[in-house]
Amino acid sequence: MKNAQAKRYNHALKQAGISERPLALLDLEAFDSNVIALRERAGGLPIRVASKSLRVRKALERALAADGIRGVLCFTLSEALWLASHGLKDLVVAYPQADAEAISRWASSELARTEITLMVDSAAQLDLIDRMVPRHASLKIALELDAAYYPTAGLRIGAARSPLRTPEDLVSLVQEVQRRKGFELDGLMAYESQIASVPDGGFAPKAWVARALRTRSAAELAERRAEAVHRVRDIADLRFVNAGGTGSFETTAKESVVTELSAGSGLFAPALFDSFRSFTPTPALFLGFAVVRRPDTRTVTILGGGWAASGPAGKDRLPRIEHPHKLRYLALEGAGEVQTPLTGPTAHRLNVGDTVWLRHAKSGEPAERVNKVAVCSKSKIVDQWPTYRGEGKAFL
Structure with a gap:
């Protein structure tokens, strides 16, 4: 500054x-500039706003009013229910939930069932929902593919998220969803945190390592994600395939199977994004x-x-x-x-x-x-x- x-x-x-x-101060011109920059980097793909990276409803609404921005990636089901009550649409909850009260409200509301999709990655999570609401109408769910990079056996680089690592794992859970009543498969997600949130700028040894890992991880994930999506589409319809984060647009947007990107941090541009080589957001x-x-x-x-x-x-x-x-x-x-x-x-x-x-x-x-x-x-x-x-x- x-x-x-x-x-x-x-x-x-x-x-x-x-x-x-x-106090917190938002520079509105910088915010709007970042919306435009994200859209230009997205290569024509729509962007779903990650609400956890804003947590300001009016900022969400301003971003959603811009061209190329569509839908919200929420962090809890209670949050999604609240946003839906304020008129926000196409809400995908990015993390599995175990909140019985929120799940009951989701299952009992026609508006919530229409606008909200919940992430799952195991049959146990489906069992939990069935126990909490034994008789429920069709609930929209999405499945998450593990996007971490495994350069050697036992070494994971990336967030510990979904246990669904292989296309076979994903197909098996899709088939489980299809065998059950009351669930509708809506989409897939895979978040490559080791690319999207790891700075790679500069000339320090750490930066060189980060760039090499990003390159190898992006190549491996593109191949694995493509196979997974093609195999799922052979047996089920998908409304969306969500991927990426603010720091991975340049690689993720090139994947033909990806239908939308996610971003949130790039709108406020926190300090961790000062050291990326491929883009420079405006604080x-x-x-x-x-x-x-x-x-x-x-x-x-x-x-x-x-x-x-x-x-x-x-x-x-x-x-x-x-x-x-x-x-x-x-x-x-x-x-x-x-x-x-x-x-x-x-x-x-x-x-x-x-x-x-x-x-x-x-x-x-x-x-x-x-x-x-x-x-x-x-x-x-x-x-x-x-x-x-x-x-x-x-x-x-």
């Missing part, structure tokens, strides 16, 4: 009378924290700041300090739950009450920390959008 940008945000907030800190979501004390002349302390991202613990999971430049965390304290000391050659310029701007390492998670997002457009605060939390919802 440049000095002029920080000054513009600070002035806009002051003019709007918004003094609370911490859109910023977090402002107030300076509240000065332990010494080279150190200031902000209130809060310890909003570490999920995933393996490491420095890359801490918020990135955007402005002022040349500030850094104290090695022995890092980012704290209640306060975060920052040091560096620019610390002496900050006064108590000034704002330090950070960016979260991941997208969506900051929405669990604030009730609303200040929306900045053309150097003015034009709206404040409630987060899921601000609307009284905490789905996970």
